[in-house]
Amino acid sequence: MTVNPSSALSSQPSAGRTSGVLSPVRIAVDCMGGDHGPSITLPACQSFLARHPDAELVLVGLPDALKPAEGWARCTLVPASEVVTMDDPVEVALRRKKDSSMRVAISQVKAAAGQPAVAHACVSAGNTGALMAVARYLLKTVEGIDRPAIATVMPNQKDGFTTVLDLGANVDCSAEHLLQFAVMGSALVAAVDGKDNPSVGLLNIGEEVIKGNEVIKQAGELLRAANERGLINFHGNVEGNDIFKGTSDIVVCDGFVGNVALKTSEGLAMMMATFIKQEFTRNIFTKLAALVAMPVLSQFKKRVDHRRYNGAALLGLRGLVFKSHGSADAFAFEHALNRAYDAARHRLLDRVHDQISATLDSLPPGDQDSGSADVGQAA
Amino acid sequence: MTVNPSSALSSQPSAGRTSGVLSPVRIAVDCMGGDHGPSITLPACQSFLARHPDAELVLVGLPDALKPAEGWARCTLVPASEVVTMDDPVEVALRRKKDSSMRVAISQVKAAAGQPAVAHACVSAGNTGALMAVARYLLKTVEGIDRPAIATVMPNQKDGFTTVLDLGANVDCSAEHLLQFAVMGSALVAAVDGKDNPSVGLLNIGEEVIKGNEVIKQAGELLRAANERGLINFHGNVEGNDIFKGTSDIVVCDGFVGNVALKTSEGLAMMMATFIKQEFTRNIFTKLAALVAMPVLSQFKKRVDHRRYNGAALLGLRGLVFKSHGSADAFAFEHALNRAYDAARHRLLDRVHDQISATLDSLPPGDQDSGSADVGQAA
Numbered sequence: 001m002t003v004n005p006s007s008a009l010s011s012q013p014s015a016g017r018t019s020g021v022l023s024p025v026r027i028a029v030d031c032m033g034g035d036h037g038p039s040i041t042l043p044a045c046q047s048f049l050a051r052h053p054d055a056e057l058v059l060v061g062l063p064d065a066l067k068p069a070e071g072w073a074r075c076t077l078v079p080a081s082e083v084v085t086m087d088d089p090v091e092v093a094l095r096r097k098k099d100s101s102m103r104v105a106i107s108q109v110k111a112a113a114g115q116p117a118v119a120h121a122c123v124s125a126g127n128t129g130a131l132m133a134v135a136r137y138l139l140k141t142v143e144g145i146d147r148p149a150i151a152t153v154m155p156n157q158k159d160g161f162t163t164v165l166d167l168g169a170n171v172d173c174s175a176e177h178l179l180q181f182a183v184m185g186s187a188l189v190a191a192v193d194g195k196d197n198p199s200v201g202l203l204n205i206g207e208e209v210i211k212g213n214e215v216i217k218q219a220g221e222l223l224r225a226a227n228e229r230g231l232i233n234f235h236g237n238v239e240g241n242d243i244f245k246g247t248s249d250i251v252v253c254d255g256f257v258g259n260v261a262l263k264t265s266e267g268l269a270m271m272m273a274t275f276i277k278q279e280f281t282r283n284i285f286t287k288l289a290a291l292v293a294m295p296v297l298s299q300f301k302k303r304v305d306h307r308r309y310n311g312a313a314l315l316g317l318r319g320l321v322f323k324s325h326g327s328a329d330a331f332a333f334e335h336a337l338n339r340a341y342d343a344a345r346h347r348l349l350d351r352v353h354d355q356i357s358a359t360l361d362s363l364p365p366g367d368q369d370s371g372s373a374d375v376g377q378a379a
Numbered sequence: 380m381t382v383n384p385s386s387a388l389s390s391q392p393s394a395g396r397t398s399g400v401l402s403p404v405r406i407a408v409d410c411m412g413g414d415h416g417p418s419i420t421l422p423a424c425q426s427f428l429a430r431h432p433d434a435e436l437v438l439v440g441l442p443d444a445l446k447p448a449e450g451w452a453r454c455t456l457v458p459a460s461e462v463v464t465m466d467d468p469v470e471v472a473l474r475r476k477k478d479s480s481m482r483v484a485i486s487q488v489k490a491a492a493g494q495p496a497v498a499h500a501c502v503s504a505g506n507t508g509a510l511m512a513v514a515r516y517l518l519k520t521v522e523g524i525d526r527p528a529i530a531t532v533m534p535n536q537k538d539g540f541t542t543v544l545d546l547g548a549n550v551d552c553s554a555e556h557l558l559q560f561a562v563m564g565s566a567l568v569a570a571v572d573g574k575d576n577p578s579v580g581l582l583n584i585g586e587e588v589i590k591g592n593e594v595i596k597q598a599g600e601l602l603r604a605a606n607e608r609g610l611i612n613f614h615g616n617v618e619g620n621d622i623f624k625g626t627s628d629i630v631v632c633d634g635f636v637g638n639v640a641l642k643t644s645e646g647l648a649m650m651m652a653t654f655i656k657q658e659f660t661r662n663i664f665t666k667l668a669a670l671v672a673m674p675v676l677s678q679f680k681k682r683v684d685h686r687r688y689n690g691a692a693l694l695g696l697r698g699l700v701f702k703s704h705g706s707a708d709a710f711a712f713e714h715a716l717n718r719a720y721d722a723a724r725h726r727l728l729d730r731v732h733d734q735i736s737a738t739l740d741s742l743p744p745g746d747q748d749s750g751s752a753d754v755g756q757a758a
Contacts, residue, residue: 155650157650157654168584171584172592203639205639205642212635240643241642241649243643244646245649245650253639256592257639259584261643263620264620265619267618267621268644270623270624271683272648272651272683274536279675279679282678286675288671289675290672293668293671295664295668296672297658300654303658
């Protein structure tokens with residue numbers, strides 16, 4: 001069966017409808033994004049469809065590239081004539097390539113006047129700056145949100161996930177922005193992980209209230225106030241190691257700090273993996289040891305496999321957009337699709353809207369500035 | 380042989396004398412600092428003395444606590460009547476406990492008018508905020524340095540070390556401060572690791588010059604200018620993962636970001652170690668695999684053993700002070716002593732002084748503010 005892309009969504013999000021799951025879920029996919037494009041996105045889509053009988057996909061890409069997907073059930077193919085490359089500046093993605101697969105995919109989650117959106121969520125492995133700028137330009141932010149944020153999950157020692165935001169969309173944040181991130185992160189974790197009242201930690205350089213710079217101290221006050229009003233569940237200050245301890249469900253920080261924490265973790269994990277490999281391949285004896293230890297090492301590798309955590313949410317927009325790592329393989333890209341599916345299915349958009357409204361009605365508004373340093377000028 | 384602490388240093392640092400090594404090297408040790416105090420510092424000192432025939436120690440602590448060291452060769456015992464605890468606020472360490480082992484140990488590296496200092500370097504595992512504040516108050520900063528910084532090393536994939544600063548002394552930095560960190564870090568690596576012209580990376584959220592917030596962009600300009608004048612070897616922007624790749628010898632960042640990067644790394648390393656242990660102790664088969672893999676795993680563990688990287692330098696003061704991790708065991712504390720010894724032996728103080736003078740003569744001065752948010756008011 002091929003779904004007509006112009007048909008109305010079978011279930012259109014509307015404010016306040018946060019109970020019950022959405023079904024079917026329709027996801028728009030930028031098939032051209034990332035380092036590998038359709039050679040990994042299409043196999044990932046095929047596998048995803050097989051595992052999710054109530055999912056539908058809107059595949060966007062160059063017509064030639066989409067040919068393998070012709071005739072797939074629960075799929076619509078939408079042509080685009082251009083591709084945003086990983087190196088394209090934001091301006092190019094935003095002003096010149098107006099028929100890019102990225103832009104067309106994002107436009108599928110935009111509701112026009114009186115017209116519901118075609119898809120419930122969009123996934124792209126394209127370059128982050130361009131994706132954020134185009135998504136922000138096309139979809140606009142939710143009322144009460146000054147700046148969208150990027151949220152991802154990292155594994156923790158409790159065998160769960162810690163959701164961290166922002167990861168690079170906002171290099172300078174005010175205390176109010178950090179509060180907004182806390183609210184959006186809470187909605188995300190409640191929706192996707194099904195946790196009621198998830199706890200929020202404020203990333204700092206010590207647990208004590210007096211630690212940190214001025215913005216962090218002010219953010220601490222706002223978060224405590226929001227906690228007292230029952231709007232969020234504020235744990236208090238956390239430190240970098242708490243991300244992996246799983247001290248709080250959510251860790252809030254500005255985009256510069258979050259990006260450094262994420263990249264530092266990636267670097268350390270890669271170094272440790274390299275060291276383990278080097279030690280086990282050093283000589284014939286270590287190679288034999290590797291053979292014996294292989295099942296255990298595989299189990300370990302599985303637990304820390306970053307591909308399982310692929311799929312960062314762009315939060316605060318009037319539409320659900322998920323960003324896959326550019327270097328994702330099919331396994332990783334399918335995980336990004338899963339995350340988008342879970343978020344749409346549990347009506348993340350409505351939840352963010354409701355939670356933001358409730359919070360901002362009782363707290364001072366943000367600075368209403370025009371945007372982040374990275375994408376603001378372009379949008 | 381017991382050295383008289385009031386005797387002049389056999390070799391007193393003076394500006395410009397950066398060639399040749401210093402010998403003997405005398406180090407003052409705050410034996411009471413850290414979670415375990417003398418039970419780990421004294422065994423570490425004993426082992427250190429055995430390995431360094433030209434080293435002398437000035438052991439500072441409560442008289443009772445120092446009893447085991449009575450009669451040790453190349454050692455002087457200096458009594459102190461108070462101890463700064465790990466929880467003591469900066470104010471207590473600075474204003475009330477004026478005869479603390481920490482303060483007395485630091486005062487050993489302070490040259491009085493016409494009088495050389497007793498020791499060439501000082502090591503303490505005491506609480507960081509107190510140590511920085513007391514050191515800054517007693518020793519003052521080097522001319523041309525607005526704020527001292529904390530520098531440590533992290534292992535990298537090239538089987539070397541990456542030196543990272545600042546790690547928490549300064550939560551808000553200007554571009555000029557970051558330049559000063561670059562210059563001090565270069566002097567440290569040249570002195571301790573013997574690298575001529577070590578490369579400096581500026582920690583950012585992307586390699587491109589246009590990335591980052593305003594302070595980072597300005598710092599990039601200052602660092603490029605210093606590079607063009609041949610004052611430092613500026614590699615350019617680096618990202619969090621570059622710390623462990625070993626892309627540059629030194630990574631410069633503000634204290635908030637550096638602290639988060641360090642703690643995040645500690646957290647991830649601990650989680651991975653826990654996971655490996657859990658997998659290898661899961662059942663009888665995995666335990667057998669662990670037996671076979673043990674030599675390889677030990678080798679791996681050795682390479683990533685954080686105790687080998689213990690000993691952070693407090694840079695920019697008119698005296699060498701090294702900070703050991705509070706939870707250090709004797710093995711780790713001895714490494715901190717080693718680092719202090721190497722720095723003193725290679726005349727780090729003179730090198731910082733010379734390099735700072737050369738740099739600041741040809742570049743705009745810093746903002747000459749009174750200090751960091753953490754310790755400024757107290758000093």
